[in-house]
Amino acid sequence: MKKILTIAGTRPQLVKIAAVSRILRESFQEILVNTGQHYDYNMAGVFFDELNIPKPDYDLGIGSDSHGRQTGKMLIALEEIVDKEQPDAIIVYGDTNSTLAGAIIASKRHIPLIHIEAGLRSYNKLMPEELNRVMTDHVSTLLFTPTETAVRNLQKEGITEGVYTVGDVMYDAVIYNMELAERRFNLQNFDLVSKQYYLGTIHRAENTDTKEQLTAILKAFSKVEEKVYLPLHPRTKNKIKEYGLASLLTDSTNIHIVEPVSYLEMLLLEKNAKAIITDSGGVQKEAYFMKVPCVTLRLQTEWIETVEYGWNQLVDPLTEDLAEVLKYIQEGLPINNLYGSGDAAVKITNILKEMLK
Ligand code: UD1
Ligand code: UDP
Secondary structure, three states, X not given: OOEEXXXXXXXXXXXXHHHHHHHHOOOOEEEEEEXXXXXXXXXXXXXXXXXXXXXXXXXXXXXXXXHHHHHHHHHHHHHHHHHHHOOOEEEEEOOOHHHHHHXXXXXXXXXXXXXXXXXXXXXXXXXXXXXXXXXXXXXXXXXEEOOHHHHHHHHHOOOOOOEEEOOOHHHHHHHHHHHHHHHHOOHHHHOOOOOOEEEEEOOOHHHHOOHHHHHHHHHHXXXXXXXXXXXXXXXXXXXXXXXXXXXXXXXXXXXXXXXXXXXXXXXXXXXXXXXXXXXXXXXXXXXXXXXXXXXXXXXXXXXXXXXXXXXXXXXXXXXXXXXXXXXXXXXOOOOOOOOOOOOHHHHHHHHHHHHOO
């Protein structure tokens, strides 16, 4: 059996590997490396437990740090593992620092690099994610894209070989887990009533790293007329504390801050929300999969199809009124299978079987 080394380490990557590893392991020996970029139980461990992700072969325990130090520490550890394991290919997902570290080591060691969720662009080079994905795509051997937009983005940069549109592995994950989520959890567990609350998530650097931007977002949430249920990413929680913004939350009776929830809990919360307010890439798409309208608190999105088809609206909290936008949000739009058919992992595995024959 050919050997594939998978590198992951953040919350969204755990959701993605759960969907792919299950299928991949039927045909390949997979060595799983967890960088440990995310490490709180509710950001990492719960995903391993709930989604039955195989125990990692290597737990690097890198944790949080500045971009250079975090990526550098990953590189040092990964080099040793790659040299020892001599894999036939390396898989990385998405656009985090764990993705970039994997991409660098694969290219330096001349091992075929497989990028899942390739070709996405915001065309905003101030975002760490944009830098990570551009650099990763340019050293990838196989690029699995979720959309045709992503293929065109790659073409513009001269990348045309090894590009395959397979759909979105996060759609595979939703299809596989939605029923399970509804069997295991109930909205009453959260003291919520279906379609009588908004679900929010905020964590992007561009939204949390200046006091002005984060203040504008929290004020926007506090003006929304119905309950806003907010499972808060630790980055955002830390920034609220650092900037002394906690009073904005305690003064508002409609914002309900909770710890990050598990994936199955999140699916249930998304499906029953009146609308979703987010800056997360994964959550924007999940809103679409659940047929729930979405407001994205960013100036650009990589998932432009959701905006084009009316499911998602970009809102700048500095200049626009979120509460007003939510009053007129569109519901019941048609669904067009923008992200494939939920069999991305099967397609990826089949192409890998051909390539690594
Ligand atoms: C990272 C990714 C981002 C992705 C997000 C998913 C990069 C550059 N960014 O952002 O693309 O959308 O993950 O959630 O890779 N922290 C904890 N506990 C944890 C993890 C993080 O307390 O388990 C706190 C730490 O204060 C840390 C901060 O969150 O400094 C940011 O974590 P980091 O992994 O650097 O970036 P994210 O914002 O999570
Ligand atoms: N998610 C979760 N619990 C939460 C928030 C998000 O399980 O409290 C899931 C969400 O359903 C999606 C993934 O985490 O599958 C998205 O991760 P995140 O928003 O951290 O990163 P991004 O997609 O923006 O890179």
